[in-house]
Amino acid sequence: MIRRTHTRALALLGLSASVVVLAACGAGGSGAPSPGGAAPSDAPAAAKDDALAKLVPAGVASDGKLVIGSDASYPPNEFYDTDGQTFVGMDVDLGKAVAQKLGLTAEFQNSAFGAILLGIGSDKYELGMSSFTINAEREKSVDLVSYFNAGTKAAVLKGNPDHLTLDDLCGKAVGTQKDTVQEEDVTARSKKCQAEGKAPIALTALQAQTDVTLALTSKRIAAMLADSPVVNYAVIQTNGQLEQLGNQYEAAPYGIALKKGQGDFTKAVQGAVQALIEDGSYGKIVTKWNGASGTDSAIKTAQINPDTGQ
Numbered sequence: 322m323i324r325r326t327h328t329r330a331l332a333l334l335g336l337s338a339s340v341v342v343l344a345a346c347g348a349g350g351s352g353a354p355s356p357g358g359a360a361p362s363d364a365p366a367a368a369k370d371d372a373l374a375k376l377v378p379a380g381v382a383s384d385g386k387l388v389i390g391s392d393a394s395y396p397p398n399e400f401y402d403t404d405g406q407t408f409v410g411m412d413v414d415l416g417k418a419v420a421q422k423l424g425l426t427a428e429f430q431n432s433a434f435g436a437i438l439l440g441i442g443s444d445k446y447e448l449g450m451s452s453f454t455i456n457a458e459r460e461k462s463v464d465l466v467s468y469f470n471a472g473t474k475a476a477v478l479k480g481n482p483d484h485l486t487l488d489d490l491c492g493k494a495v496g497t498q499k500d501t502v503q504e505e506d507v508t509a510r511s512k513k514c515q516a517e518g519k520a521p522i523a524l525t526a527l528q529a530q531t532d533v534t535l536a537l538t539s540k541r542i543a544a545m546l547a548d549s550p551v552v553n554y555a556v557i558q559t560n561g562q563l564e565q566l567g568n569q570y571e572a573a574p575y576g577i578a579l580k581k582g583q584g585d586f587t588k589a590v591q592g593a594v595q596a597l598i599e600d601g602s603y604g605k606i607v608t609k610w611n612g613a614s615g616t617d618s619a620i621k622t623a624q625i626n627p628d629t630g631q
Contacts, residue, residue: 390446449578465576472572492520
């Protein structure tokens with residue numbers, strides 16, 4: 322759920338049916354980003370790597386599945402297609418390809434973002450792929466394999482009718498997804514406003530990013546902050562209703578989350594991502610969901626628990 326990180330709460334359980342429906346709503350009816358223009362999850366199958374497959378623990382490989390927890394409200398990274406049932410997105414295609422490299426079939430399960438790491442700790446999920454930004458705090462509880470770089474971006478209504486800048490959002494209504502680094506960002510900005518004798522920012526933090534985008538297109542908020550690929554996608558999919566405000570900032574890698582201390586299994590996942598980078602599959606998937614802008618966010622080397630300085 323950048324980005325969906327720094328201190329995401331682990332106590333959230335479940336995702337309401339209404340959120341699932343909104344994730345599949347089109348811009349014409351709701352103002353939320355429409356998945357209708359997105360390509361289906363039709364990436365070509367990745368070839369199994371026998372050496373990497375041997376590193377997968379028997380307990381994971383025995384059922385032939387790789388169970389992945391993800392929050393289906395964050396297009397274009399992970400969301401439901403127009404049928405409301407098919408999980409699609411960049412993370413979905415990459416997760417499927419990682420599983421194929423390991424001789425397994427990916428099974429994505431929808432979850433509230435804050436409950437995914439909890440599910441990994443309790444062995445409900447074998448991986449978490451949901452735009453988790455890698456940082457030192459998160460690395461204390463899970464191992465993370467890097468696969469993409471993203472930063473924070475802001476969006477406003479087309480033409481920026483409130484004449485906003487990122488440096489002064491004081492007194493304005495700003496939306497973020499709940500429990501994300503953007504929520505922390507806006508909270509910190511609001512405290513700065515108050516310290517300077519200005520009005521605080523009116524923060525609206527919602528469970529689903531699709532709800533945040535809808536709040537902006539329906540003019541209930543003046544701006545929103547989200548991960549860079551999410552803002553890029555929202556600008557396109559809302560048919561000119563939104564525009565980017567300022568530039569991306571605080572870029573950091575996304576990571577595939579695994580239960581801490583699994584050794585060879587974590588190495589297998591890292592090796593699978595690296596193999597996809599080297600055979601060109603990774604680049605095709607990143608470009609498919611991010612267009613030309615994905616080139617700048619693609620990585621060349623997958624790492625386990627990289628030091629991001631955050």
